[in-house]
Each structure stands twice: as structure tokens, then as C-alpha cells.
Amino acid sequence: MGNSWKLKDVLLIAISAVLFGVIYLGCTYIGGIFYGLLTPVGMASLGYEPFYGIYFMAAAFGIYVMRKPGTGLIAELLAAVLECLYGNYFGPIIILSGLVQGLGFELIIALKGYKKYDRATMIEAAVVCSVVTMIYNLFISGYNQIAVPVLAIMMVVRIISAIIFCGIVTPILADGLAKAGVLKGYAVAGDVSEDLED
Amino acid sequence: MKLERWNPSLKAGTILISVILLSFQYLVSLNLLVFGISLLLLLFCSDARPRQIGAILIPAAVAAFGLFVMGLYYSRGSSITDSQLSSISAVPYAVRAAMSQNLYSALQLATRLLAYAGLGILFALSTDGEYFISSLMHQCRLSPKFAYGILAAFHLMPGMIREFRSVRTAFAVRGVHAGALSLKPIFTMLVNSVRWSESVAMAMESKGFCGEAPRSYYAVPKVRWADWAGSFGCIGAIIAGMLFLRY
Amino acid sequence: MQREKALQLEDLVFRFQEKGKRNILDHVSLEIEAGGITVLMGSSGCGKSTLAAVAAGLYPENGGFLESGDIRLFGRPLKELNQQQRAAYLTLMFQNPDLQFCMNTLRKEMQFCMENICVPPEQMDEKIACAAERLGVSELLDRRLHSLSGGEKQKAALACLYVMESRCVLLDECFANIDRSAAREILELLLRMKQEGRTVIAIDHQADLWLDAADEIILLGEGGRVAARGICRENLAAYRPVFQEQGLFYPQAPERLYPPRPAGDPVLSFRDVSIRRGQTVKKKWSRKPEPDEPFLLRQASADFPRGCMTAVLGPSGSGKTTTFLAALKQYPYTGTILLNGRDLSRLRPRELYQQMGIVFQNPSNQFITQNVEEEICASLRVWDRQMPEEACRQRADQLLESYQLGRYRKYSPYMLSQGQQRRLAVLSVLAGGQKLLLLDEPTYGQDDRSSRAVMQQLRQKIEDEGLTVIFITHDRALAAVWADRIYELCGQKLVERAPEELCL
Numbered sequence: 001m002g003n004s005w006k007l008k009d010v011l012l013i014a015i016s017a018v019l020f021g022v023i024y025l026g027c028t029y030i031g032g033i034f035y036g037l038l039t040p041v042g043m044a045s046l047g048y049e050p051f052y053g054i055y056f057m058a059a060a061f062g063i064y065v066m067r068k069p070g071t072g073l074i075a076e077l078l079a080a081v082l083e084c085l086y087g088n089y090f091g092p093i094i095i096l097s098g099l100v101q102g103l104g105f106e107l108i109i110a111l112k113g114y115k116k117y118d119r120a121t122m123i124e125a126a127v128v129c130s131v132v133t134m135i136y137n138l139f140i141s142g143y144n145q146i147a148v149p150v151l152a153i154m155m156v157v158r159i160i161s162a163i164i165f166c167g168i169v170t171p172i173l174a175d176g177l178a179k180a181g182v183l184k185g186y187a188v189a190g191d192v193s194e195d196l197e198d
Numbered sequence: 199m200k201l202e203r204w205n206p207s208l209k210a211g212t213i214l215i216s217v218i219l220l221s222f223q224y225l226v227s228l229n230l231l232v233f234g235i236s237l238l239l240l241l242f243c244s245d246a247r248p249r250q251i252g253a254i255l256i257p258a259a260v261a262a263f264g265l266f267v268m269g270l271y272y273s274r275g276s277s278i279t280d281s282q283l284s285s286i287s288a289v290p291y292a293v294r295a296a297m298s299q300n301l302y303s304a305l306q307l308a309t310r311l312l313a314y315a316g317l318g319i320l321f322a323l324s325t326d327g328e329y330f331i332s333s334l335m336h337q338c339r340l341s342p343k344f345a346y347g348i349l350a351a352f353h354l355m356p357g358m359i360r361e362f363r364s365v366r367t368a369f370a371v372r373g374v375h376a377g378a379l380s381l382k383p384i385f386t387m388l389v390n391s392v393r394w395s396e397s398v399a400m401a402m403e404s405k406g407f408c409g410e411a412p413r414s415y416y417a418v419p420k421v422r423w424a425d426w427a428g429s430f431g432c433i434g435a436i437i438a439g440m441l442f443l444r445y
Numbered sequence: 446m447q448r449e450k451a452l453q454l455e456d457l458v459f460r461f462q463e464k465g466k467r468n469i470l471d472h473v474s475l476e477i478e479a480g481g482i483t484v485l486m487g488s489s490g491c492g493k494s495t496l497a498a499v500a501a502g503l504y505p506e507n508g509g510f511l512e513s514g515d516i517r518l519f520g521r522p523l524k525e526l527n528q529q530q531r532a533a534y535l536t537l538m539f540q541n542p543d544l545q546f547c548m549n550t551l552r553k554e555m556q557f558c559m560e561n562i563c564v565p566p567e568q569m570d571e572k573i574a575c576a577a578e579r580l581g582v583s584e585l586l587d588r589r590l591h592s593l594s595g596g597e598k599q600k601a602a603l604a605c606l607y608v609m610e611s612r613c614v615l616l617d618e619c620f621a622n623i624d625r626s627a628a629r630e631i632l633e634l635l636l637r638m639k640q641e642g643r644t645v646i647a648i649d650h651q652a653d654l655w656l657d658a659a660d661e662i663i664l665l666g667e668g669g670r671v672a673a674r675g676i677c678r679e680n681l682a683a684y685r686p687v688f689q690e691q692g693l694f695y696p697q698a699p700e701r702l703y704p705p706r707p708a709g710d711p712v713l714s715f716r717d718v719s720i721r722r723g724q725t726v727k728k729k730w731s732r733k734p735e736p737d738e739p740f741l742l743r744q745a746s747a748d749f750p751r752g753c754m755t756a757v758l759g760p761s762g763s764g765k766t767t768t769f770l771a772a773l774k775q776y777p778y779t780g781t782i783l784l785n786g787r788d789l790s791r792l793r794p795r796e797l798y799q800q801m802g803i804v805f806q807n808p809s810n811q812f813i814t815q816n817v818e819e820e821i822c823a824s825l826r827v828w829d830r831q832m833p834e835e836a837c838r839q840r841a842d843q844l845l846e847s848y849q850l851g852r853y854r855k856y857s858p859y860m861l862s863q864g865q866q867r868r869l870a871v872l873s874v875l876a877g878g879q880k881l882l883l884l885d886e887p888t889y890g891q892d893d894r895s896s897r898a899v900m901q902q903l904r905q906k907i908e909d910e911g912l913t914v915i916f917i918t919h920d921r922a923l924a925a926v927w928a929d930r931i932y933e934l935c936g937q938k939l940v941e942r943a944p945e946e947l948c949l
Contacts, residue, residue, distance in 0.1 A: 007409065008399035008507055010343050014351030015391045015398075018358060023384065035264060042271030044264025078348055081334075085327040085352050089258045091318030092210035093217050140221045141265075142310050145303050147272040173385055180815045180857035182392050184461060185508045328553070346557070350547035356591050357543055361810070367775045368811035371798045372877065373827045386810055389859050393809075397544040400503045405605060406532025406561035414563045416556040 009066060010078075017058040017079035021086070027051040043150070049157040053165030056129050059105040060122065060166035064174050067187035069106075069114050076102030097136070104132030105166070117188075123167035130155065130162045201244040201324035205425040207337040209325065212429040213317045219436050220313055226302070228439040229309035236316030246323035254322065258315035262308040269304030327352065333419040343409035350398050362387055449519060451479040451613045451644040452500060452535070457514030457669075459492075459499050468512075469495045471668030479519065479613070482635065482645040484655045487665035488692045488892040489864030493648045494540070496669050497617045501537050502528070519612060532562055536611040540618040540890070542598035543591075551577075551601045552586045558605045576608040580634050594762035596627025603634055613644035620654060621890050624760040624919040628654055650892045653696035656681070666691055692894030699922040701944070703904055705929045709751035711783075712881050712913045713772060713801075715939065717744040718780035720764065720771055741767055743937035744780065749930075752907060754914045756924035758942070759934035765917040766806065768934070769883050773803060784881075802879035806886050808870035809859060817861070818854040820873050821845060828878035841876075848872050848898060864891040871899055875906060884916040888923060900927050921947045 028048070035047030062075030080098025088094050108125040109117070134155050138144045143151060178189040201209075220232065240246050331349055334340040365383045369376045376383050452475070459470040469492040477483050487493040498504040502523050505511045516523040518534040526534075539545055548554040555573050564572065577583040582604045585597055593601065599619055606614045616635075620628040635645050636658055647655065652662060656678050664687055666672035673687045681696070688695040720742040741764030749755045759765045770776035772784075774794055782789040784800065805811055814820045821841035825832055832840075845851045848868045853861060858869055867890070874882060882903070888896030904927070906912040918924055924931050925944045932939040 005343060005409075006399070006507070007343055007347060007403060007407070008395050010347035011350060011395035011399050012392060014347045015354060015358075015395050016388065018351050018355055019384075019387055019391055022355070022358060022362060027379070035260075039264055039267055042267045045268055047264070074344075078344070078351075081331075081348055082352055084322070085330070085348075086355070087254065087322045089254050089315050089318050089322060091321035091325075092213050093314055093318055095210070096214055096217065140217070142221070142224070142307050145224075145269060145273055145307055147274050150268070150272040169381065173381065173388055176385055176815060177388055177392065180389070181860040182389050182857075328548075346547050353547065353549045353591070361807075364805060364807070365810045367770070367773065368803075368805050369813065370775075370794060371773060371801075371803050372811060372813060372824070372874070373795075373798055374813050382813060386812070389809060394544055396507060397539065397541060398547065400498060400507055401537070401539055401545040402547055403503055403506070403528050404501050404532070404535075404537035405558045405609065406529045406536070407557075408528035408561075411527055411529040412563060413560045414566055415560055416566045416569055 004068070005074075012065075013058070013062045013071070013075045014078050014082065016061055017075060017082055020054055020057040020061070021079065021083060023057075024051060024054040027054060043153075046154055046157060049154050050161050052130070052133075052158045053126065053161035053163070055133075056101055056105050056126065056162055056166045057170055059102050059129075060126070060170040061174060063106065063109060064117055064122065064171055065177075065183060065186050065188045067114065067117060069110065072106035072109065073099070073102035076105070096140075097133075100136045101129060101133055104129035107132070117171075119167065119171060122171055123163050126162035126166040127159050129166070130159045134158065199243070199424055199428070201239060201320065202326070204324070204428055205337065205419055205421045206321075206325050206330040206333040207419075208421060208425045208429050209321055210330070212432050213321055215433055216317055216436050217314055219433070219440065220310065223440050224306045224310075225440070225443050225445060226305045226309050227445050228436070228443050229306075229313040231439060231443075232313040232436065233309070233316035236313075236320040240320055240323055244324040250323055251319065254319055255315070258312065258319070262311045262315070265311050266304045266308035269307040270300050273300040273303035329419060332415075332417070336415075336418050337421060341409060342407075342413060346402065346407065350402065354394060354398075358387070358390075361390060365390075449479040450476050450517070451519060452477040452646065453515075453517040453520075454496075454500060455515040457496075457499060457516070458512040459495060459504065459509055459514070460512070461509045463510040468668060469509075470499060470514075471670065473514075473669045473671075475663070475671055477644070477646055477663075479644045480639070480642060481660035482639055482647065482655075482658050484652065484659045484662045485646065485648045485665055486650060486652055486662060486691075486693055487648075487669070489650065489890065489895055490862045491665050491667065491691075492669035493665055494617050496665070497537060497615050497648055501535050501615065502526075502531055503537070529562060532609060532611055534611060535613045535615060536606045536609055538599070538602050538606060538614065538616045538619050540621050542595045542602065542622055545598070545602045545605075546590050549589055549591070550587050551582065551590065551604060554590070554601070554605055555608045558609050562609060572608055576604055579637070580604050580607055594623075594627075596623040596630070596761065599623055599627070599631055600634070603631060607634075607638065611643075613646065614638065616645070616647045618648055618650070618890065620649065620651075622761065625654070625921070626760065632658055650890075651694045651696075653694070656696055664688070664691055664693065692892050694893040699926045701926055703927075706753050706907070708753055708930065711748035712751045712785060713749040713915070714781075714783040715745055715747045715772075716781040716783065717746060718771070718778050718782060719743050719745070720767055720776065720778045722764065722767075740937050742778075742934070742939070745937065745939045747932050747939040747941075749913065749915050751913050752911045753929040754903065754907060754916070754927055755930045755932065756928035757915065757917045757932050757934060757939070758921060758924050758947075759917075759919065761919055763934050765934055766885055768939075769803065769885065769915075769917065772883070773797070773801065798879075800879060801881045801883065802874040802877055803883040804867070804870045804874050804885065804887065806889065808863075808866040811870055811873075812858040812866075815857050815859075816854075817845065817850065817856050817858055817869060818842065820858055820869060821876050824873045824876035828876065844872055844876060847902065849895070864895050867891065868895060868899060871902075875902070875912075880911070881913045882915070884914065886918055887916050888918070888920070896923075 031048040031051055035044050038044050038047050058075040058079040059072035063072040076098040080095045083094050084092055105125050108128050112121060174188050177183045183189045240251055331345050335342060335345045365386045366376055369383060454473055454475045457470045457473040458468055460468045485493055500516060546554050548557050552573060556569055559569050577586055582600055585601055632654060639645055662676040663674040664672040672691055673684055676684050685695055719740060721738040722741050757765050767776055771778040772782055774789060774797060812820055814823050818841050821844055822837050825837050825840060842854060845854055850865060850869060858866060887899055903914050907914060925947045931942045933942050
């Protein structure tokens, strides 16, 4: 596995994971407000759900840019280890979540033989990843104690968030980068080599 | 033995196994014991300062409280009907809470989160990041390319936050208003990320770093019998708790 | 007897896109002898940095396509060596001091470097102590790297190369981000390394600092090919035409090209302004700064006159950029800042930015579109919303042409070189029609021709449209040549200086 990875690929994945982490951190301020507002009605955990998709962005961006098996999983694991280093209160438990998220995101792409990376595939991957992480939450976080309608609401919000952040935003950003010539040498850039000079 | 000296990979592994074990049970007392013992261990067997512990506990406590309230209102199998769900705000909370039989479920949910947080904090406040990565390299066969890649990215974080702010400033000053989740600054930051990954990779490689060749190591984290004893002790205690505790 | 060759390049042809037409390096052949200090000079975009990366084997490993060419380090073919073995012969130091380290302290970074080349762990402490002593960086060893100044970071980077004991060090524009005194200190260290028998190759677009130290200066022209070599202090004068032909700084005392303009009424005034150093730039400008942080500026006053060019001098890390951020309401301050006589705290940011534009040190941070022409058009439209599409494009092309960027109009801004990006950023802010322009290090990383073009264009704008320009620089010569008024940030004050005062 390790040998086909160049150092700069590892760094790109890790640095983008830090970036998405910073973005998520920014969003937790907004999430905190939702959280506060929703606590009295008992829906506090819903507060952060709208931003849940950002968690998967490292995987989505990594696999969309590099297009090789294992990228999604590795990206999430790197992101999780990094989060662990920053002193998240869940410590190494984050690594377990990262594993689930990475596998969840890569599932659909793997089933398609790592050949299709269109919007539909990315959206499907985002949806599947949301469902997989919710199943994980059912067991690990004890969400199986919670009434089904409430879980359904959380699930829907999480899916929408994942679709927006990973199914739509991530490909737009990556395509933009490729078009701007920034991702030269990565699979997403294809073999475009236009000469732009007049 | 100090918690700092516990081999980080074993420590992380122990915590992961503990969490998986805890996810199979619903004992409030065990959850609280795990949480409490974690904090005591941190206070007396590590260099973590009480203030640090307090600071990191706040978000965990808030999250646990949220989950508690959620469990109180919406536990599975309780008698809330859909019509009640839609008129939650109309029912006074105290009455609802008194009426509901959900208190125990709510406690299960909240204390489980606290138990996890206790274990997580135990790790977070007693583990040096670089030592952890180094241990992952030697004990878990993490390839040096990934290990040093993670460290390099980790150390870029302060610069990244600074850069993110300056991008937003630059946009504002050009009359482009970038909202909190606007894509433009994120795009610019991704451009920076790609550039940085190339520059840092080249800087590291020009200093002789290459993933395949053998390297020497200044310090190699070791696993001693005490590390194993600690791990087995923890896991054994949790299993014992699961077997003997009743509530 | 023939001396050993540290670096031999033969007929290198390199480009970034395999099927592209433009070769960055176009049939470059070059030999550099071991044991001396050699300086490679070339205009921005001539491919000198690429040359360094190709010579060290970082390209095409990390991108690009090497069509042909043979590279030898101390006689050994580069192809036969892996990165680890190459490091014994050649190590690199880069332009950006922030992106050279993967650990957080110099001591750990040095350990990392020695681990890469399999130095036995028991020798490391001694080697670190010895190198730190030799290069005078002992007190930096355990400080966090991101808290060091640019000059200190570059010293730290050099110490890493030193401790690796590689036979040749290649420095890519390592003075670009640091002030002169720090550069002199590094030069001193390089001389010491030369005495120890190491080879130093430096890439730069300015020769003046190197003149005393360099054994040879080589000028690179189009496509990275050698335009002239064998230049040293003694025969420098004979090569003046070649310097000018290549658009390079010819090392000499600066001469003023424009008479100073009479000072108008102040556009921007500082009255008893104090700014404290913060850990980070605060999110909200109004938030109170940490009360125990040291002052960057303490009750400083200054007037920036209308229709003039004012320079703000000071060593890197002294708080020049932060001062500008305060004037843009992006950093907390106490005291009064007046813009056109109005208190800054009463102005809404929108109003403020309609009057004041800024070009930051990292120009790629301020591009808002993904196309060079569109970038200028966007700024033109901010200025004049009714401007018809066709006229807008024509004007944009005209402006681009005047900054020698015409041929790149279909490029993405991110494809341009550092110097080109800066020119584009200056241009896009000027196109916005602001009457007060702040520039952070406007000529950093550019050769003489392009930085002269930038400054001249600004000068013209001042004459024609009454623009006011304030620029930050650590380059005293630049201030002396172009500025009508000069402030120096020293002792937490803004002190006015006469051009003659700036000893050069």
C-alpha cells in the first residue's frame, strides 16, 4: 500500500485534512448555537448534524483527486490521527470513527471498481457514508436507545449535509483546482495539457 | 507508573478495546466508574494540570447534557406519541420529565458518553503527539512517509489559521464579501494546501527523506511488561465491572 | 589539475506538461566547480528555481517531465542515487522559510535530518551541539519553529543542512523573505561552510549581497541557459550590458529616478496609535488584545500625505504588516487612525475598502477568479458596474499588456510565477480604482525589470490620478529610490527618515 504513495500525496491529504478540520472548527461555533437552541426541546445532538458532512470531506477530496483504492480510508485515518493530536476529548476513539467514515465513503466507489467519479457516484457515496456512520452511532453512541422518528430526523439532516459537502461542494472545488492547473499530476486533472498562450 | 510513560500505541489500543466493550453494556454505574477513575488517574498519575482537565471537560459535559435531555424526551419504547412530539413546547419540561420513565435511558446515554470522554481525555492529556506518532511507527508499522507527513501537516496548523484569516481579509478588502461557508476562501486555501504539500515534500526529500530507505532513530518507544500489565488491568477491570455490576 | 565538479548538467530539457510546448529548461548545460561559492542569477521566470529542483532530483519526481539531459553530482549520475544518497552530495534550502520543516523545533528537525541519512542515534546529540555552536543557533534549538522570525527560520534551515554534512548546499532565493542584517549573518555562516570545504551554490536575482563572498556569478537567460559566466567583483563593470539585457539588478548605489513630490494633506494619519503583538491576528478587530503582550507600536503618530509614495521600513517581524492590518480594521489598536480626516472606527468596512486597497505579501491569496483576464475584469466591474463587456475586456487586456502579462490572459492566476502573480495582484487592485493603495513588500521575489515596471506604473498613477501609495519594505534601497516620505518602524514608533539617512 505505502509504496505507491508519494510523500507529496500524503502531505496533500494530511494538509487538506487539517484544512477541513479548521473549517469544521469554525462551524462548531454555529453548531454550538443550534445546540443551545435545541437543548430545551431535547434535540441538542441535532445541532451539529448540519455540519456532519465536513467530517467526510477529507475522504471525499482525497479519493476524488487521487482516484486510487484506499485513498478515502487513508485520508479519514490521517484526519483522525491529526484530530487526536490536537487533543480532541474523544482521543483515540476518533480513530475508530475515522475508520468507519473512510470505509463508509469508499464503499460505493469500490463497488464501482474505482472507475466512476461523477457527481452521482459522489452523492451516492455521501449517502452511504451517512448511513454507515449512523449505524456506527447506533451501537457505539447508544443511539439505539433513541426513538426512531428522532433518529430519522438526524439521519435526514446528516444525509443532506453529506450530499452538500461531499457530493457537490468537494467535486466543484477539486474540478476548479484541476482547471486552474493546481492539481497537475493528479488523476483528477486527467491528461489535459492545453497550451494557453496566444 | 506515570500515564505519560505508558506506551502510546498500547494506551490507544486499550482505550479502543475498552470503548468497544463499553458499547455492549448499559450500566450507569460502570460508565460513571470508568469516567471517575480516568479522571483520578489523570489527577494523580500524570502531569496534566487540573485546569487543563477542566477546560477539556467542558465540551464533553455539554455534549453529555445534550444527550441526556434527548434521552429524557425521546427514548425508544416510551409513551410519547407523534402528536406529543409535535407539541413538545407546549408541555412543561418538569412535568414531562416527571411523567417520563426515560430517566434511566437518558442516564445510560449520557454516562456512556462521559465514560468515553474520560478515556479519551486520559489519552489526550497524557500523550505527547510526536511520541504517539513515533510509537505508531515502531509498534504499529505505520510507514515513515505517513508518520512524518502527519507531523508536518500537524505543525502547519498555526500557519494555516493565520493564512485563512489573511485570505478572508484580502477578499474583504477587494470588496468580495465571503460568508462563513463561502467557497472562495476555501478554494484559495486548497490552492495553498496543494502548494504547501509540494514545497514541504520537496524540502523533506532534499534533506534525504525517502519512504523506502532504512533510517536510524534518535529514540525508539519501547513496550515493557508494565505497559502490557496496565492494558490487561484496564480491560480486565472493565470486563469485571460488566460481569458484577448490576445498574 | 582540473578541479572536481560539484554539479554537472548536460543538455537538460524540462517542462511541466509532457505535451506542452514551452520548455522551462531548454537545453541547459552547466558545470559548477566544487569548493566555492557560486551564484546563479536570472530574471523571474527564467527557470532558475526549477533548475535547482531538477538538479536535486526533486523534479521530475514531484512533477513535470524531463525530456533529456544528464545530471551528475560530484561525478556520480543522479539517476543511480536515491534521495538518501543524494543528500550526502546535495541538499537544498528554499525560499519560503515557513515550508521547510516537518518537526516543531530545530533540535527535532535536526534529529529528523540525521535519521534520514542513518546517523547512529548516540552521535546525534554531539553533532547537534557542535553544529549549533558553530552556526550560533544554540538558543534557537528548543524554541518552536513557527514562533521564529523569517531570518531565524532560514538560519535554522541552514543549520539542518550543515548537520547533514552534505558536500554541496544549494540555496534557492534564501534571502527573499528576510532583511539585510539577517541575510548578512547567513552569508557569514556560508563563508564558514566554504572554509570547511563545502560547496555553496546560490540562486538569486540580486547580486549585491553576494558580491564580496561569491567566487563566480553566472547569469542565466531565457530557458535557463547560461548567458554569461565568470563574473566576479573585479570584472563586474564589463558585464553591465548583460545585466541590463536580462533585466537584472546591476549592483550599484541606487539613483533616484523621480524628484520627490510635495507633500499634500494627509490621507491617512496615525495619532498615538498603540498595537500589541498577538498570538494570532484577532478575529474581531474590536476584541481587546491580550494586555500583557509586548507593544509593536506604542503611541506612534505618522502622516501619510496625499498624492505621494510613502515607504514604511523595518526589519521583518517588527510589525509593519500588523500596522497595515490595523489601518484596515483587521487588527485591534488603541489611539486614533484618521482616513481623510474621518475616524476609522466610525467607518464601515465597506466604505473603507472602497477608498483603500491592499496587495498582500502572498499575492495568490487575493485572487477571486480563475482566469487572469477575468481577474482584472472583476476589479474593473467593482469600479464601474455599467462598463460594457467588450470595453471591459479591452481595458483589461490593455492593462495586462502594460504589465507584460498579456500573453498569460487565458491562464489561471495560480499558473503564474510568484513575480507574475504579484504584478497581477497589484494590477487588479489598481483596476479597482481605490485612491489609497497599501502594498506589502511590492517587489519581493522579482527581478529589476519587473519591480521597476511595478513601481513605475504606480508612480504614473500618482502623477495622473493623484493616487496615494504606502508600501512596506525591508529593502532600504527601494525606499530611497522611490519613496517621497520614509517612515522607519523602530523603538515602537514610526520615525521619519530622510533618504540620505538610509546608509546603503
